[in-house]
Amino acid sequence: MKHRLILFFTLLTMCSPFVLSATASAAGSQTNDEQTGGIKIRAKARLPENQYNQEVTYFDLLVAPEDKQEVFIDITNITSEPVTIAASLNNAVTNNNGVIEYSPTSSQTNQSKGLKLTDFAQLSDTDFVIPGEESFELKVTLDMKNKKFDGIVLGGVYLRQTDDEKESQGNIKHVFNTELAISLRQNEMIVPEEISMGTIGVGLVNSRTFFKADFINKNALIVADAELKVKVYRRSGNELLFEKTIDKMKMAPSTQMTLLIPTEGQRLSAGDYVIKATMKTSNNTYEFSEDMTISQEEAKELNEGDVSIEEDNMLLYIVIGIAAAVVLIVIIIAVIVVKRKSRK
Known part of the structure; x- marks a missing residue:
């Protein structure tokens, strides 16, 4: 494979319906790799007095503009061997599949349109080792810097087991991580x-061609349980060329996501296209339509770079067929001539 595939194994926990399932993670009672899928730690937030929603296990804090506060996460090694952890505090992103995540190396488009958690919070430690069956106290320091805002600022603590990262067959890299949300x-x-x-276009992703469409959650709220349908047409005509649907999608506050619409190994031709999208949320239905043009040069570059497009050998087959037919005719004529001569 030309590209590396990163597999994330995330241990998730219960969370409020208002925040997505990917925004919090914590622990079960399993204690070995086979039972936990490789996760060796349990992360538990110590919920402070200003916890807004007491029924969730992540931080959902009601703060004031002048507040300065420290909150703590207890990280327990649930195995008998030491585990090395790389910790980072990151802003919430909305990935290509309509899921909120907190990966520090996320390749997803995340153009924040509002306030960020990293403007107000920082971690006490970023790299540490937890001995077997012991716990580590990770401190998050909050300073609201007299900033006033409405809505939600969302991010999370991302904990990665660095000593377990290894490559297996096929250049697959296993990354074991745990996430815990912080909502202010x-x-x-x-x-x-x-x-x-937002912007629409077309391009290569992992050597495959995708149409791209950006969607922006402009305000500081979580959009939950939305349905997004995107379709690509030729501008002239009603023939549906490509489509992508996401059910139960989520969008982080004040962020942008890029939806990828696969072309499934089909060759693109130059010309005018239109991308139509419908997003249904619990509050609204949005309809979008944007035109775009693919040039001859761009279509050629995309088709040559797309490894999923099968080589078109039709012309070769036609040439071979004609040549075979000519050879056959020559052989038949030669046989007829030989037979006539033999009769004489």
């Missing part, structure tokens, strides 16, 4: 929902 709010005001469609 200053009031109970519900900000209005507003979704827009």
Whole structure:
């Protein structure tokens, strides 16, 4: 394989329906690799007095503009062997599949349109070792810097087991991580929902051709349980060329996601296209339509770079067929001539 595939094995826990399943992670009672899928740690937030929602296991904090605060995460090694952890605090991103995540190396488009958790928070430690069956106290320091805001600022702590990273057959790299969300709010005001469609285009991703469409959650709220349908047409005509649907998608506050619409190994031709999208949320239905043009040069570059496109050997087959037919005719004529001569 030309490209490395990163597999993330994330231990998730229960969380509020208002925040996605990917925003919090914690522990079960399993204690070995086979039972936990490779996860060797349990992360538990010590919920402070200003916890807004007491029914969730991640930090959902009600803060004031002048607040300075320390909160703590207890990280327990649930195995008998030491485990090495790389910790980072990251802003929430919305990935290509409509899932919120906190990976520090996320390749997803994440153009934040608002405040970021990293503006107000920092970790006490970023690299540490936890002995077998012991715990480590990770401190998160918050300083709101007299900043006032409505809605939610969302991010999370990302814990990666660095000593377990190894490559297996096929250049697959196994990365074991645990995530725990941090949500900040200053009031109970519900900000209005507003979704827009951004840039559209086409390009190669991992040597395969995709149409691309950006969607922007413009305000500081989580968009949950949305349905997104995107379709690609020729501008002239109603023939559907490509489509992609995501059910139960989520969008982090004030962020942008890029949806990839696969071309499934089909060759692209130059010309005018239109991308139409419908997003249904619990509050609204949004309709979008944007035109685009693919040039001859761009189509040629995409088709040559797409490893999923099968080589078109039709012309070769036609040439071979004609040559075979000519040879056969020559042989038949030669046989007829020989037979006539033999009769004489």
